[in-house]
Amino acid sequence: MQRKYLILKNPETIQKYINAIIIKLNINNALNVLEEDSQAADNIYNDLPGNIEKLCKNLEKFDGMSSKLYKYVHFNLGKESIKIYKKVYEGQIEFAKNAPNFRINSIPLLVSPWRPSRITKNISDINTNNMLHPCENMRNTYIYPLGFSVATNGNHSQLSAMLQNEGNSSIERVLDISKLYECIDFDGESYKPKESNVDRQFYMFSPERPLHDFNHEYKYSEEEFYIGVLYEIGRLLLKKPSVCPDNIYKQHANCSWISDPNAS
Numbered sequence: 001m002q003r004k005y006l007i008l009k010n011p012e013t014i015q016k017y018i019n020a021i022i023i024k025l026n027i028n029n030a031l032n033v034l035e036e037d038s039q040a041a042d043n044i045y046n047d048l049p050g051n052i053e054k055l056c057k058n059l060e061k062f063d064g065m066s067s068k069l070y071k072y073v074h075f076n077l078g079k080e081s082i083k084i085y086k087k088v089y090e091g092q093i094e095f096a097k098n099a100p101n102f103r104i105n106s107i108p109l110l111v112s113p114w115r116p117s118r119i120t121k122n123i124s125d126i127n128t129n130n131m132l133h134p135c136e137n138m139r140n141t142y143i144y145p146l147g148f149s150v151a152t153n154g155n156h157s158q159l160s161a162m163l164q165n166e167g168n169s170s171i172e173r174v175l176d177i178s179k180l181y182e183c184i185d186f187d188g189e190s191y192k193p194k195e196s197n198v199d200r201q202f203y204m205f206s207p208e209r210p211l212h213d214f215n216h217e218y219k220y221s222e223e224e225f226y227i228g229v230l231y232e233i234g235r236l237l238l239k240k241p242s243v244c245p246d247n248i249y250k251q252h253a254n255c256s257w258i259s260d261p262n263a264s
Contacts, residue, residue, distance in 0.1 A: 011243040015108075018147045018233060021226050022108035028222075030113050030159060034120075043112035044205065044223060048150045049141045049175050051204045058202060059183055059193060068092060069183060073174040075099035100142075100247040101134055104158070104167045107245060108148035109140065111155045111162075118156040126160035132167030139172045146177075146234035147243045171248060181235050186228035204228070 029044070056069040072093040074085060085093050113119045126132055138154030149171060151158055161167035184191045190201035205224050237243050 011237065011240040014233060014236065014240070015147055015243050018230060019108045021230060022110050022148055025223065025226055026109075026111055026159065026162070029111075030119060033113055034116050036116075043114050043155065045110045045112040045150055046152050046155070048110070048204065048227070049143070049152065052143075052175065052177060052180075055184075055191065055202050055204065056177075056180065069180045070175060070177045073176070075172060099134075100171045100245070101168055102171065102245065102247075104132060104161045104169060105165055107142070109151060109158060109162065109169070110148060111151045111159045113155045113159050115156070119159065122156040122160035123163060126157060126164055126167065128164075128166065131164075132157055132161035132169065134168055134170035138169050140169060142171045142174045142244075142248055143234075144174055144176045144178065144244060144248075145237045145241075146230050147237055148230065174248060177234075178238055181238065186231050188225065188228065190224075191228070191231075 025045070052070060059069060068091075070092065072089060073096055074093055075096050076099045077085065077095055082095055085095075132138075135154075138158060139152045140149045140154075140158075141152060142149045152172075154169070158169060161169070182194075184193055184202070190203055192202070193200055203224060204227050205221055
């Protein structure tokens with residue numbers, strides 16, 4: 001995928017490329033679980049927001065970079081939960097009401113179905129007469145400015161709703177990593193700090209070492225590559241906020257640390 005080609009495209013066209021990658025990852029993941037006919041070892045994409053946090057903390061620890069490379073906007077939390085989250089995230093979280101709802105497939109949503117029986121059951125149960133509606137079981141994190149959401153719960157039901165192309169869901173929180181672009185680039189295999197005295201590499205997922213590789217070289221997963229591509233597409237979208245759905249962007253734009261991308 002050529003960076004120069006994407007730069008020339010309008011935000012809506014770029015969003016189609018994001019959607020194509022998300023569809024590929026979702027279908028590959030679901031088919032792999034069904035073909036193996038066994039529970040997946042991990043819910044690989046569920047951990048993506050947490051993996052981004054770890055990457056940011058590693059940059060802070062090893063490279064002395066800013067401790068505010070990411071921030072959450074969390075919706076509809078009670079007073080006690082707000083106290084807990086404030087303590088956990090130490091200033092890297094803000095709070096808002098009115099969690100944004102969205103129509104299934106209107107926002108690219110990355111899911112990690114992990115049990116074959118639940119995939120098949122939900123494909124049968126979620127239908128025209130029983131459409132998906134927002135509920136506590138569904139938890140999605142919208143990653144800004146990457147232009148897609150990640151399901152951290154409700155993977156099987158949301159996958160089925162996407163296949164049905166009907167239903168609604170909601171965003172539990174927004175994860176803003178716009179400041180991370182000042183610090184690291186994805187080079188096709190790993191994330192590398194822009195300014196560092198050490199040739200350091202970071203990864204979203206654990207590298208896999210194939211048994212037949214006698215040179216002990218690591219093989220990097222397809223998931224690593226495509227999430228990296230989405231990360232770099234996000235760089236192009238930093239000054240194209242129209243990709244972010246209005247009901248999410250308006251909430252997100254009210255945060256104290258967000259600068260107006262149209263101000264320059």
